[in-house]
Amino acid sequence: MIVTGLSGAGKTLAIRYMEDMGFFCVDNLPPKLIPKFAELCYQSSGKIDKIAIVVDIRGGGFFDDLFECLYNLKELGYDYEILFLDAADNVLIKRYKESRRMHPLVKEGRIIQGINMERERLKSVKEKATYVIDTSYMQPKQLKETLLNLFGDSQASQSMVISVVSFGYKNGILVDADLVFDVRFLPNPFYIDELKNQTGKDPDVRKYVFSFPETQIFLNKLEDMLDFLIPYYIKEGKSQLVIGIGCTGGKHRSVAIADFIYEMLRSKGHRVDVSHRDIHNKEE
Missing domain, CATH: 3.40.50.300 (P-loop containing nucleotide triphosphate hydrolases)
Incomplete structure (x- = not known):
């Protein structure tokens, strides 16, 4: 051309x-x-x-x-x-x-x-x-x-790439995020001895994070919000949407929630990837 x-x-x-x-x-x-x-x-x-x-x-x-x-x-x-x-x-x-x-x-x-x-x-x-x-x-x-x-x-051409990124606030906010959701209101697995050295990738941590009613309410509301917003971002011609999920250290809660959002968006046919900025940090 x-x-x-x-x-x-x-x-x-x-x-x-x-x-x-x-x-x-x-x-x-x-x-x-x-x-x-x-x-x-x-x-x-x-x-x-x-x-x-x-x-x-x-x-x-x-x-x-x-x-x-x-x-x-x-x-x-x-x-x-x-x-x-x-x-x-x-x-x-x-x-x-x-x-x-x-x-x-x-x-x-x-x-x-x-x-x-x-x-x-x-x-x-x-x-x-x-x-x-x-x-x-x-x-x-x-x-x-x-x-x-x-x-x-x-x-x-009719869909944008959605990047879901977990991060820890103590290491700085995600500077390139379009949407940021703070999940520090959820109970922190860091203070559970057997979960402290695991991450949101581990089944026991995920089970803990998702066991609370507030987690389910949050995820339902977040899904509704994203279902509403994403078509409008596509309509406006946006080629990439970065969704940041933040907790204190970026190792437990934000990782589990980010993975959930990734799977949810992928099941709806969106082009989506997920990454965890601070998952390898030693402590939260």
């Missing part, structure tokens, strides 16, 4: 989304190197089978080699498509002013001059494009949805 288009039209955002969709992405590769790069990817024996390469006027004189490069790709038997991102002049000007950046073709002078020059230079590329997306009035999530509809795997 050759990704090109007007500067400021959203190529950087598009390439990030395509990377999330499994594309191997390269930004600003000189066109003359594309056939050689395609050959290297072909030799990967299928390990690299979806490639997105951003080519635009940042390449200066190299950009003029694009059509010769595309001709060479066809001659070598490599299939390609062109994704062209466009936007209205007034929108591009606004984006440039908000970012306080100069147009790459006009280091001195008015932004509109650079836009006009770029449009003229890209005219033949746009005419050859397989897909043209006008991002003028698109929110980022709308661009993502458009790309998912065009290039995403139908099953994977």
